[in-house]
Amino acid sequence: xxxxxxxxxxxxxxxxxxxxxxDASILDGLLEQLQCQPSVPVSEICDSNMSxxxxxxxxxxxxxxxxxxxxxxxxxxxxxxxxxxVNNAIRLLTLVGITISSRLHSNACIQFGx
Numbered sequence: 001x002x003x004x005x006x007x008x009x010x011x012x013x014x015x016x017x018x019x020x021x022x023d024a025s026i027l028d029g030l031l032e033q034l035q036c037q038p039s040v041p042v043s044e045i046c047d048s049n050m051s052x053x054x055x056x057x058x059x060x061x062x063x064x065x066x067x068x069x070x071x072x073x074x075x076x077x078x079x080x081x082x083x084x085x086v087n088n089a090i091r092l093l094t095l096v097g098i099t100i101s102s103r104l105h106s107n108a109c110i111q112f113g114x
Contacts, residue, residue, distance in 0.1 A: 014026065014027055018039075024039045024041070027039050028087050038087035038090055040090075040091050040095065040098075041091075042098060044095070045095055045098055045099060050096060053096045053099065056088070057092035057093045060085050060086075063085045064086065067081075067082055067085070
């Protein structure tokens with residue numbers, strides 16, 4: 001008889017694992033189980049990257065549209081890829097939103113109509 005003991009990861013363990021691998025898949029899976037949006041690496045935010053964020057988000061939405069239009073059966077692999085694409089799109093659009101918000105807060109003329 002084989003007994004498997006469950007692996008218990010603390011929040012700190014999850015953060016270390018995500019940081020070491022630069023892969024938020026485990027963290028995003030946990031957030032999905034909690035019915036939350038995927039993680040967004042705000043440390044990566046750079047004002048000059050906004051066009052890259054927008055182009056990346058557009059590409060991810062294009063992948064989603066293609067997957068839906070192509071039809072076919074959603075097997076486990078296809079569902080996992082669909083979720084990854086959705087998470088990437090959300091992540092990139094969130095980075096765009098934070099970048100725009102940062103621009104507005106740093107420019108008083110835009111904020112107060114100079």
